Structures are given as structure tokens and as C-alpha cells.
Amino acid sequence: MESFLAIGLIVGKLAVVIAILLILPIPLTWIERKIAGHIQQRLGPMRVGWHGLLQPLADGIKLLFKEDHIPVEADRFLFTLAPIIALVPPFLVFVAIPIGDSITLFGTEITLYLADMNVGLLYILAVAGIEVYGVILAGWASNSKYAVLGSLRTCAQMISYEIPMGFSVIGVVMLAQSMSLLDIVESQAGLWNIVTQPLGFFVFFVSGLAEAQRIPFDLPEAEGDLGAGYHTEYSGMRFSFFMISEYLIVVFLSALMVLLFFGGWHGIAMIPLPPVVWFLLKLSFFIWMFMWLRFTFPRYRYDQLMSIGWKVLLPLSLANILISGVFML
Amino acid sequence: MTDVTVLDEIEQDGKSTQEVLLNLGPQHPSTHGVLRLVLEMEGEYVARVDPHIGYLHRGTEKLAEDFTYTQIIPLTDRLDYLCPPSTNQAFVLAVERLLDIEAPERAQYIRVMMTELSRISGHLLIAGALPMDVGAMTVLLYTMREREMVLDLLEMICGARMHTSFCRVGGVREDLPEGFAERVREFCEIFPQRISDYERLVARNRVFLQRTKGIAVITPEDAIDLGLSGPNLRASGVDWDIRRDCPYEIYDRLDFNVIVREGGDCYDRWQCRIDEMRESTRIIEQCMRDMPQGPFQTDDPKVAFPVDKALLSCSMETQINHFELSAYGFKVPAGEIYSCVEAPKGELGFYIISDGSEKPFRMKVRAPSFVNLQALQGASNMDYLADVVAMLGSLDPVLAEVDK
Structure with a gap:
């Protein structure tokens, strides 16, 4: 029973x-x-x-x-598969994302997360990385030059930005001594990580923007030069799969920022609100941030994007690890 | 046309790669119309740009040979459709010089004021479109808000927002409507602040500066060799403005600065237009201040309808004259003329050969956008696909004018 x-x-x-x-x-x-x-x-x-x-x-x-159009020259199998590959990882990621500790309903204690893995953070970063295959395959299978250019850009962009993103959270993991998101949030009960890890947050936020392919890093679908980039040839529901995936990535990155740097469901002691409400408030703030940026910034050029990734963000994230290490000693 | 189908095979480490031909346009969000660019790409690098034009060719020059001079005025609207008053003005001035007549002073003031209004409306579009080409969508909607005000003013004058057709040989169609002066004054007060807003929004944005500063540079020598004109020329550091250097109409009485910038890159071309809008606002203010009272069209019955419409119902001579002017147009003495004005896009010239009849024997339009488009192949530091788009945006061609 x-x-x-x-x-x-x-x-x-x-x-x-x-x-x-x-x-x-x-x-x-x-x-x-x-x-x-x-x-x-x-x-x-x-x-x-x-x-x-x-x-x-x-x-x-x-x-x-809308007519579900598949170009004649496209690779039908991959063309059909790509939107699904792009859509599934954002769903999988949410398995490991807690929105609160636990609540008691009708005498039963219900935890507000699906799974508390001891490698939660690693799992999230790894699964989120799969999404890019959908984008690359979409561009490749479309057999269109704009789409291929878009997916080539995605390839380079993802590789360049996942590295600083991975490094930027190491500081957090060092402080919490754990990769479980529950432990990371618990470690911030007194002091949010944003105070001790501002550099890490900065790197994470910028690479998060690139990861979500939002302006100023939306080169894979740069409207100005590539038309629509990797999803140029997609229409109807297949196209909307990419859109849903993009929104979910924005939500999941916002959630990660809250969990890793802004104390998760810990609120400010002066304002008494349920933990879940605190979490959702912070989450909405970051989602709004993403949207706000999109309509205020121009887009970087391909080589500028690369040099920011490798010459600025990567050294900064490494410096962050070093500084965190020195302080912990 | 250059041959673009032969591509170099690049041998490297035993693997052979080939350049890719990319068709940018004629349907593409950032070709500003129906321009088609054939690009030879090496990955993200652009090896060669080859513009193909003609998708909007309507044969304006040939059509003009079958139209009377008055009928040609609406045709000129469709050249640079962002600023028709200045194309109207350029054509009408050429005919007036052939006829050796001059419009009354008030008409000249009205024309100049409308031209400057349209210069603002044309520059506003590019002020927002270049940021949009590099990814910042918001600026365009702000500039459109002010462009709406300009179009409202034009609508107030002549009822049309785009294709005004307001100039006539020997004057303008009507006098300014009542209450217009206040509306213009209102606009001139608001507008300079709004220009500063665009600058705050864009010109201090580091991403925008990185995308445009030092990109697609045209040297002054190249600019002259390519035949550039207008803001594109002045942004390269060549101090040349037809309004000041060979003044027409009343420009010699106006006090305005010619904006010259040194860089010759995309940013300078953008900034040059922003600053020109400020000068245009000053010109409009001066026009409204100095505009004399008087007739708005010449009283020469050979080219113009009678100003006093009451005469039409009591004077037989006037009625016949009115009929002939409407039905057959007026004759222009045989001869040829080239006359040019400083249109928002650059030097807009009309070359007209008359054989003494009511219709031009030949009309040639020197369209500034057509000439400026050549700079696509003359600019340096334009290596990436995104740079080509920025360059095209900063050149501000109007394809209707390019294709004629």
C-alpha cells in the first residue's frame, strides 16, 4: 500500500x-x-x-x-526527428529542478521536486547540452544554405559557451560541497551565493543568454542576415516545437539562476511569504530579464561572439574558481 | 554582368573545399526592398558581393516619353518613395530651367520646407533600419512614431502621405492649409529631443558600436571615384552639398550646417543622417519664419492654371486655356538640360531633352541610390556576412529608385 x-x-x-x-x-x-x-x-x-x-x-x-511542408531535397527522417530532439531535453531537465523543499498536504509529506540526484547539476548541464543536436540536425537536414549556416553557428556557439557556463557553477559547487541542487539551496540559507559569487553569476548569466540563443547572442536565427537561421524551412507544429523548446530553456535557465545564485526558495526574512512563492517570484524576474534584454540589444557578430566566449568569459570563469578556492582555504 | 558561377577550389591538407554561392534576396528581411545579392561565401566570410538589380524596374524613363510634363510628376513620386517631395522638386526644377521661368518666392519656400520634411522622413527610416539590421528591433518603432508625425504634416498639406505630387511646374498645387504653421512649430519643438533619444538608445550601445564602427570603410578618394553623393559621401569626409555649393531655390538664404564626418564607416553614415535631421529641422523653422505672403504659383498662363478659379466661369479665354493645359499640356522649348538637387539619398539629377513638344523626347534620371549601391564592392573591412548586411543598411538604397 x-x-x-x-x-x-x-x-x-x-x-x-x-x-x-x-x-x-x-x-x-x-x-x-x-x-x-x-x-x-x-x-x-x-x-x-x-x-x-x-x-x-x-x-x-x-x-x-498550417501546411506541414518538408522540402523535396531535405532528409525526411532527420527533418522530422530534429524538432523532437530539440523539444525533449528541456522537459528532461525539469526532473532535477526543485521548486521548493516539501509541503504537507492531507497528512502526507509531498516533496516539491521529482528527483534529488547527488549529481543533479551535472545531469542538468549534460541533458541541456543535447538540445543543440536538434538545432544542428534541423539545419543540416533542411538542405538549405541559410539553415546550414545557422546550425554551423549554433555548433560553434554552444561549444564555446557551455565551457564557461560549466566552469562558472564550479564555485557554487565548491561552496555547497555538493552537486545536488537541494544541498546547494540549503547552503544558501544564510547568505545567497550572488554575494560571494558575483563573477560566477555574471559569467553564468551571459553564457545562459548564449545558451538560450537570445539577443545579443541569437546568431543561429539572426533575422538580419540569415532570414530565420536553422528553422528557415520549418512550418506549422514542427516550427512551434522549436519555439516551445526555446521558451522552456529560458524558464530552466532562469530557474537555475535562482537556485544557484539567488537562494532558491529562501526569501528575505523581513517579508514572510511561502518558500514556493519566493521561488516563483524570483523566477518570473529572471524570465522578464531575458525578454527585456531581447528588445533592447543589437546582436553580436559571429567572430565577436567567439572572442567574448573564449577571451573574456572563459578566463573570468577560471579566475572565479581560483578566487573561490583561495577564499575557502 | 560578372560571371559568378566559377568557384575556386581550395586545396588544403588533401581535402578540397568549395566556396558556397549564397543568394541574399530578392526576398530577404534586410535587403530593403527587392535587391538580390549573390555572395561567394567561405564559411562566414564573404569573398565577393555581386548585386543584381532590376526586380522593380517599371520603365519610368521610357514611360516619361509618352507623358506630358505634368503627368510625369506622379511618376517621379515613385522613384524615391520615402521622400517624394524632393523628387518632385528635382523634376520640376529641371523643367522650369528649360522653360526659363521661376516659381514665386512663397512656392519656393513651400517646396524647400516639404523637401526638408521628407528628408527627415527618409532619414528616420534608415535611423531605425540600420539598428534593426544589426538586431535591435526597438529603435525602428521609435523612429516610426516620429515619421508618423512628418507624414501627418504632409497629409495636412496635400492629402497624401506618401505620394505627394505637390510640386507643379511654376509653383505648387495649393497654398498651405490653415493651422499648418502651429503644427510644424509643435513638431520642430518636439523633434530635436526625440533625436537625442535615438542617440541615447543606440549611439552609446556598445554592441551597436562594435557592429558598425570601422566596418565597411570607404575612403574619401574611393567615395569620389565611385560617384557617391549625399550623406554617404559626407560620412567619408568629403565636404560637398549641392544645397550649399550650387544653391537652388532659396537655399542660399538659409543658415544651415553641412554635416561632414571623417570615418567613412557604417556608424558615421548613420550618425551623419542623425545630425542632418537636426539641420533639416532648423531649415524648416527658418522657412516657416521667413515665408512671405504672395502667390503660390506663377501667373504665366502658358504653364499654369489661373490662380483665380472664378475667372473660369466668366472668361472664355481662361476656360480655353484651362482646357488646353489639361488636355494637351504645355510646350517646352527645344533644348536639353541637366539639373540636380540634393535629395536625401544624394545627388538626384534629371536630364531632359525636349524637342519642343508637350512631352520630353528623352528623360534620364541620375538616381543617387543606384550610384551609391556600387559602394558595396568598394568598401574595405567588410569580411563577414553580417557586415554586408550592416553595410547595405547604412548605404540606405531605395530599390524603386535604383531600378527606376
Whole structure:
């Protein structure tokens, strides 16, 4: 009976997480368009529903009924596979992301995470890295020059930015003496890591932007020079898979920033709020940050992107490890 | 046309690689119209740029041979569709010089003011489009907000926002509407602050500076050899502005600075236009201040309708004249003329040969965008695909004018 309940709980939580993740991009597109609108002196969507609230649904219906076009010269198998490869890793990542410690409902203690792995952080970085295969395959399978150029850029960009990103979190791991995200959050109960690791956060934030392929690092889909980059040839739902994946990566990177550097669900003692609310508030702030940046910055050029990655971020992240080490001694 | 299909095979370590031909356009978000660029790419590097034009060819010059002089004015609207008043003005001036007449002073002030308004509207577009080409979408929507104000002013004058067709040989179509002066004054007060806003938004943005400073440099010598004109020439450090150096209409009475910058790169071409908008605002203010009262078109019955419309219903002579002017147009003495103005894009010239009839025997348009487009092949430090896009954006060609 006990084990049945436990399994039921896990399955229930899984279903809830998947449902939330599938629904999440819908309000996010609306919010992004509203933010864009207000930054750009316009209103954003206003027609469908109250203040355009139903606009994402209209978009969804449109995407569903769009012709699902596969170019003649494309590699049909890989072309179909690529959006799925791009979509699955962001879902997998959320297995290891806790949104709180635990709550007690109807006498049962429910943990607010699916799995507490002792290598949680490593797992997250590794799984998130798989997403790039979807993008590379999409560009390659499309058999279009713009798409290939886009995926070539992705390749180089991901390799260059995953290294400083990995290094930037080592400082955090050193402080917490653990790679489990629960332990990392617990270690910040007194003092958030942003105070002790500002450099690490900076590197993580910048490489996070590059990882999510957002402006100023959105070269894989640089509209100005590549049309739409790697998803030039995609239409309908296949195209929307890439969009959903992009939004989920933004959410997961924001969550990581909160967990690693901003104390997770620990709030400020003066303002009493439930831990989960604290976490969600901080999460929304970082998601808003991503969107805010997108509409204020131009885009870097390919070689500038590379030199920032290798000449600035990598040395900085190594210096961060060194400084953290010296202080811990 | 140069042959672009033969590609070099590059042998390296026993592996052979080939340059890739990339078709940029005619449908592409940053070709500003229907320009097609054939690029030879080595990865991200661009080995050669080969512009192909003609997708918007409408045969303006040939059409003009079958139109009367008044009918040609709407054709000129469609050349540089961002700033029609200045193309109207260029054409009308050429015909007036052939006819050896001059528009009344008030008409000249109105024309100059409208030209400067349209210069602002054209420059506003590029002020926002170049940042958009390098990825910053927001600036364009800010500049569009002010462009809307300019278009509203033009609409107030003549009812049309884009294709104004307001100039006539020997004057303009109508007098300025009531309440216009206040609206212009309002605009001239607001606008300089808004220009500073764009500068704050873009010119201090490090990413934008890295993308444009020192990119696609044109030296002064190259600029002259390529025949560049307008802001593109002045950004390379050549101090030449037709408005000041061979003044037409009332420009010699106006006080304005010619903006010259030294760098010759994408950023300087952008900044040059930003500063020119400030000067244009000053010119508009002066025009509104100094504009005399008086007729808005010449009283020469050979080319112009009677100013006093009441005459049409009581004077037989006037009625016949009106009919003939509408039906057949006016005759222009035989001869040829080249006359040019400083349009927002550069030197816009009309070369007209008249055989003494109502229609030009031949009309040739010296379109500044067409000539400026050559600079795509004359610029240095333009190695990457993204640089080509920035260069194209900073050159500010209007394809309707290129293809004619």
C-alpha cells in the first residue's frame, strides 16, 4: 500500500510537471509580446480576448492548421526527428529542478521536486547540452544554405559557451560541497551565493543568454542576415516545437539562476511569504530579464561572439574558481 | 554582368573545399526592398558581393516619353518613395530651367520646407533600419512614431502621405492649409529631443558600436571615384552639398550646417543622417519664419492654371486655356538640360531633352541610390556576412529608385 502511494505520487507529480511545461509557453508568448509592445511604444496583441489574452491560442490554432511542408531535397527522417530532439531535453531537465523543499498536504509529506540526484547539476548541464543536436540536425537536414549556416553557428556557439557556463557553477559547487541542487539551496540559507559569487553569476548569466540563443547572442536565427537561421524551412507544429523548446530553456535557465545564485526558495526574512512563492517570484524576474534584454540589444557578430566566449568569459570563469578556492582555504 | 558561377577550389591538407554561392534576396528581411545579392561565401566570410538589380524596374524613363510634363510628376513620386517631395522638386526644377521661368518666392519656400520634411522622413527610416539590421528591433518603432508625425504634416498639406505630387511646374498645387504653421512649430519643438533619444538608445550601445564602427570603410578618394553623393559621401569626409555649393531655390538664404564626418564607416553614415535631421529641422523653422505672403504659383498662363478659379466661369479665354493645359499640356522649348538637387539619398539629377513638344523626347534620371549601391564592392573591412548586411543598411538604397 505504501509503495503504491509512493508510485502514485511520483506519477501524479510527473503528470503535473509535464502539463505545466506544455502549457507554460502559452502565457509566455503573450507576456513576451506584451513586454515587446510596451518597450516599443505600442500595445502588443489587443484583439483576441481581453488585452489579447487569447492570442496564443489563436496562434496555436494557426500553427496546427498550417501546411506541414518538408522540402523535396531535405532528409525526411532527420527533418522530422530534429524538432523532437530539440523539444525533449528541456522537459528532461525539469526532473532535477526543485521548486521548493516539501509541503504537507492531507497528512502526507509531498516533496516539491521529482528527483534529488547527488549529481543533479551535472545531469542538468549534460541533458541541456543535447538540445543543440536538434538545432544542428534541423539545419543540416533542411538542405538549405541559410539553415546550414545557422546550425554551423549554433555548433560553434554552444561549444564555446557551455565551457564557461560549466566552469562558472564550479564555485557554487565548491561552496555547497555538493552537486545536488537541494544541498546547494540549503547552503544558501544564510547568505545567497550572488554575494560571494558575483563573477560566477555574471559569467553564468551571459553564457545562459548564449545558451538560450537570445539577443545579443541569437546568431543561429539572426533575422538580419540569415532570414530565420536553422528553422528557415520549418512550418506549422514542427516550427512551434522549436519555439516551445526555446521558451522552456529560458524558464530552466532562469530557474537555475535562482537556485544557484539567488537562494532558491529562501526569501528575505523581513517579508514572510511561502518558500514556493519566493521561488516563483524570483523566477518570473529572471524570465522578464531575458525578454527585456531581447528588445533592447543589437546582436553580436559571429567572430565577436567567439572572442567574448573564449577571451573574456572563459578566463573570468577560471579566475572565479581560483578566487573561490583561495577564499575557502 | 560578372560571371559568378566559377568557384575556386581550395586545396588544403588533401581535402578540397568549395566556396558556397549564397543568394541574399530578392526576398530577404534586410535587403530593403527587392535587391538580390549573390555572395561567394567561405564559411562566414564573404569573398565577393555581386548585386543584381532590376526586380522593380517599371520603365519610368521610357514611360516619361509618352507623358506630358505634368503627368510625369506622379511618376517621379515613385522613384524615391520615402521622400517624394524632393523628387518632385528635382523634376520640376529641371523643367522650369528649360522653360526659363521661376516659381514665386512663397512656392519656393513651400517646396524647400516639404523637401526638408521628407528628408527627415527618409532619414528616420534608415535611423531605425540600420539598428534593426544589426538586431535591435526597438529603435525602428521609435523612429516610426516620429515619421508618423512628418507624414501627418504632409497629409495636412496635400492629402497624401506618401505620394505627394505637390510640386507643379511654376509653383505648387495649393497654398498651405490653415493651422499648418502651429503644427510644424509643435513638431520642430518636439523633434530635436526625440533625436537625442535615438542617440541615447543606440549611439552609446556598445554592441551597436562594435557592429558598425570601422566596418565597411570607404575612403574619401574611393567615395569620389565611385560617384557617391549625399550623406554617404559626407560620412567619408568629403565636404560637398549641392544645397550649399550650387544653391537652388532659396537655399542660399538659409543658415544651415553641412554635416561632414571623417570615418567613412557604417556608424558615421548613420550618425551623419542623425545630425542632418537636426539641420533639416532648423531649415524648416527658418522657412516657416521667413515665408512671405504672395502667390503660390506663377501667373504665366502658358504653364499654369489661373490662380483665380472664378475667372473660369466668366472668361472664355481662361476656360480655353484651362482646357488646353489639361488636355494637351504645355510646350517646352527645344533644348536639353541637366539639373540636380540634393535629395536625401544624394545627388538626384534629371536630364531632359525636349524637342519642343508637350512631352520630353528623352528623360534620364541620375538616381543617387543606384550610384551609391556600387559602394558595396568598394568598401574595405567588410569580411563577414553580417557586415554586408550592416553595410547595405547604412548605404540606405531605395530599390524603386535604383531600378527606376
